[in-house]
Amino acid sequence: MAKLTEQEIINWNGPEDDYMNPDHIEFFRAKLLQMKAELLANASQTSQHLQEQEATPDPADRATLEEEYALELRTRDRERKLLLKIDSTLRKLDDGNYGYCEDTGEPIGLPRLVARPTASMSLEAQERRERMKKQYAD
Structure with missing residues (x-):
């Protein structure tokens, strides 16, 4: 069977005992793995970005850069927590509890x-x- 689309999943109207059938599980596994790949790519970009930071003599520019880096790090920390939740969710998929x-x-x-x-x-x-x-x- 062809992979289900997001719209087909949302519109699914099958019997209750067909909830979380193999097609649904395949759809959500792919979605979770895609989310995980995007988060890991963002983390890689952040570490590369932080390694490339330049020292600037102007205190205002330096403060702006530091604020941008702090915001970026807070964002990555939230994403790190989401990665843990994605891994936990993938385990639920494997266990049949998703x-x-x-x-x-x-x-x-x-x-x-x-x-x-x-x-x-x-x-x-x-x-x-x-x-x-x-x-x-x-």
Whole structure:
């Protein structure tokens, strides 16, 4: 069978017992591996960019460069955390646990997974968790 497109995944309307079938798993594995490759390429560019930095005598220019580098490093740190989440998600795919809510065990839903392939909870469970966090934070 041909590879499914994002739109076909979103529009999937098959039987419940066909959720996370081999075609779905293949689609999400490819999507996660593509995300991972892009993040690794960004990290490589950042280290190359930081190694090429030039010393500048002007304090304002130096401050601007340092701020840009700090922002770039914070971005890469977020991406590093996302890489860990992608690896964890790929393990779930291998274990047969991908696509099901960690809290309820219910299907997360294909449209949500297309939008956020590393999602580990259904939208309802995620919203419930965020409401509870907010309640305790107030």
